[in-house]
Amino acid sequence: MQLNAAEISELIKKRIDNFEVVTEARTEGTVVSLTDGIARIHGLADVMSGEMIEFPGNTYGMALNLERDSVGAVVLGPYEHISEGDKVRCTGRILEVPTGEGLLGRVVDALGNPIDGKGPVESSTSSPIEQIAPGVIERQSVDQPVQTGLKSIDAMVPVGRGQRELIIGDRQTGKTAVAVDAIINQKGTGVKCIYVAIGQKASSIASVVRKLEEHGALSNTIIVAATASDSAALQFVAPYAGCAMGEYFRDRGEDALIVYDDLTKQAWAYRQVSLLLRRPPGREAYPGDVFYLHSRLLERASRVNTDYVEKFTDGKVKGKTGSLTAFPIIETQGGDVSAFVPTNVISITDGQIFLESDLFNAGIRPAINAGLSVSRVGGAAQTKIIKKLGGGVRLDLAQYRELAAFAQFASDLDEATRKQIERGQRVTELMKQKQYSPMSIAEMAFSLFAANEGFLDDVDANKVVSFESAMVSYINSNAADLVKTINDTANYNDEIAGQMRETLAKFKANSTW
Amino acid sequence: MAEKTTIARPYALAIFESAKAKGQLAKVTEALHIAAAAVSDPALASLIGNPGVADDKITALLTDICGDNSSAEVGNFFKLLAEYNRLTVLPEIADLFDSYRAEEESTVEAEVISAAELSEAQKTDIASGLKKRLGRDITLQCSIDESLVGGAIIRAGDLVIDGSITSQLNKLGQALSR
Helix, strand or coil: CCCCHHHHHHHHHHHHHHCCCCCEEEEEEEEEEEECCEEEEEECCCCCCCEEEEECCCEEEEEEEECCCCEEEEEECCCCCCCCCCEEEEEEEECEEEECHHHCCCEECCCCCECCCCCCCCCCEEEECCCCCCCCCCECCCCCEECCCCHHHHHHCCEECCCECEEEECCCCCHHHHHHHHHHCCCCCCCEEEEEEEEECHHHHHHHHHHHHHCCCHHHEEEEEEECCCCHHHHHHHHHHHHHHHHHHHHCCCEEEEEEECHHHHHHHHHHHHHHCCCCECHHHCECCHHHHHHHHHCCCCEECHHHHHHHCCCCCCCCCEEEEEEEEEECCCCCCCCHHHHHHHHHCCEEEEECHHHHHCCCCCCECCCCCEECCHHHCCCHHHHHHHHHHHHHHHHHHHHHHHHHHHHHCCHHHHHHHHHHHHHHHHCCCCCCCCCCHHHHHHHHHHHHCCCCCCCCHHHHHHHHHHHHHHHHHHCHHHHHHHHHHCCCCHHHHHHHHHHHHHHHHHCCC | CHHHHHHHHHHHHHHHHHHHHHCCHHHHHHHHHHHHHHHHCHHHHCCCCCCCCCHHHHHHHHHHHHHHHCCHHHHHHHHHHHHCCCHHHHHHHHHHHHHHHHHHHCEEEEEEEECCCCCHHHHHHHHHHHHHHHCCEEEEEEEECHHHCCCEEEEECCEEEECCHHHHHHHHHHHHHC
16 A cells, blocks of 8 residues: 555544543552562552553553452563552453454454464454353254264264363374364354464464465464463463454354363463462362353353344344354363363363373374263254264264274174174274364265165275275265255255165275275 | 551551540651651661560650650550561551541542642642542642643542643554554
C-alpha cells in the first residue's frame, strides 16, 4: 500500500480528532516486592479478583490474591524492568483476548498477540478469558460426530461435537499425533480448530504449525502458544485464552474443536504460581483448587442449543446449534493414571483415549488401548454405518486380548479359539494407521466391513496393512459412486452391505497386495 | 512491608482506641511520629534487638525524645513493644494510626502535583471538588513538577486523578501507534 504525505497527515489528523481528552481517575498501588514473576502490591484497594492491572512499560498482570494489606499478582510476560516502588494501576477489566475469524491461520501467544510475523491480527471483538460455562437449559445433547479420521478412534471411541475426550498416555506415545490428525481431518468440514500448546518446546510447536500448513489445515486453525520459555503465568492462562477464542465460534452457531496440549504442564505452571503466591500446598504440592482449574475450563466445551445461539447473536443466527469439542491431553508418568491430575481430568471428561508405550513400541500406532479407552457420550453421535460395523471390531479385540496369551500354542488350540486369535491379530493390524493420513467414512467402513465379513481371514496378518491400502485405492477408483453415497449419507442397510460385499469380492479377485 | 502492616495493625488499633478514649489523639500522633522517625534512624536501629543494650534504656530514650507529647500510656506502649520485640514496626504503627485518625475525623490528605504554582482560588476549588467526591475534609499538600507540562495530578489514598498534559500526550501517542 502506497501512501503519500498528504494522505498520511490526513490519517493522523483523523485519529487526533477522534482522540478524546479525558481526565483519568484511577487507583494506584505500589510494588512492594517482585519475586519470580509474582508481584506484591500495596494499595490497589478496589482491585477485583482476576482483574488486569497495568505495570510500567506496557506490561500487564493479573491480580490473583486479594489480601488485607497487599495484593498478590502475576506478571504476564517479562518482568525484569519492574522494580520495587513502581506504580501499578487498575484497569477495571478482566483479562481479555481478541477473538474472531481474523485469528484463523495465525499463531498467537497466550494474550492473543501474533507471534508468527504475519502482521497484526485483524479482530474487532474480544472476550474475557474466564467465562461461566453455558447452563443446563442452554445445552443440547451431543448427537453429531467429530470425524477424527483415525479409524480406531472413530470406530471404538467415537467423539461427538461438544464432547470432552481426554487423550492420555506416557511421553512419546503419539498423543499430539492423534490430536493433530483430528485437526487435519477437519479441513473443509467447517469445524474451526484451536491448538493450545502449553509448556512445549518452541521447535515442537513450529513443527505442528508446519505440518498443519503442509496439509492445508492451518487456514481454519488458531494456534495459541505458551512455550516452555514463557512465564508460568502465561502457561496457566493460555488454555482459557484458547477457550475464549473457541467460544466465539460456539456462540455464533458454528462448530469448533480445541486441543489443550497438555494440561499436565498447565497444572505445573499453576502449581508454581500458587506456591509463589504462598497458597497452601495440598496433594503432590498442587493447590486446593487444581480440580476447579480444569473443571471450569473443560465445562466450557459444550453443545449449545438454537435458543442460546439466537439469543447470543440477537436473532442474527437462527436455527443453528453451536459446539466446542475439547481434546485435553494429559501426560502420565510411567503409565500411572492414578496420579492426582490424571484422575481429576479423567473424572471431568466424557471419556478417554488411552495410549500405551508398549503398544506403541510393538508398532501398533496409534497405540490405543481398546480396553481402557472409552467414550461416554460419543456413541449417540457416531455415524450409523460406523456404529453398525465398528461394534464387531471392539468385540473381536476384547476376545483377542483374553486369548492373546495362548497365541504361541496355536497348534494345540481348538478350531474356534484359533479362529478367534487369528481374527484378533488381523483386526489389530487393521487398526494401524499412518500419521497424517486421515480416512473418510467410506474408507473406514470398507476396512471394518472387510474384517467383520471375514474378507481378511485368508490374508496373512502381516499383509493386512498393504491389503487395506490397496483396497482403499481400489474402492476410490472403481466404486466411486458407492464411496460418495456412504460419505454423504453415512447410511447402512442391506443394499449398501450387498454392494460393499460385491466390491470387496471383485477387489480380492482382481488385485494383488 | 505487607507483613509488617499485618503485625502493626492490632498495636495501632489498641493505642488508637486508648488515645481516643483519653482524648489525646493529637499528642499521641506526634509521639508516634517522633518515635517512628527515631527507630528508623540507623544509629538507633542497630541498638534495637542488641542484647548488650537493655530494652528499658531504649524505651526511656524514646519517651525522652517524645518530650511533652509523651504520656504514661505512650511510655507503657513503648515498653510493651520492646517486650514483644516489635519496636521496629513503629513506622507502620504510626502510618496505621494516621489512617485510623483520618477515618475518625473524616479527613483525607490529598497530594496535588501541578506544573505551575497553584493560586489560592485553584486550591480551594480542588479541595471543595475533592470534598464533594470523597465526602471528607481535605488537607492539600501541593508540589510542583515541571515535567507535567500542564495540568495536575491529584492523589488521595489509592485514588489518582490524572489531568496532566504529559499523560494525555502519552495516551495520544498510544492511540496513534495502534
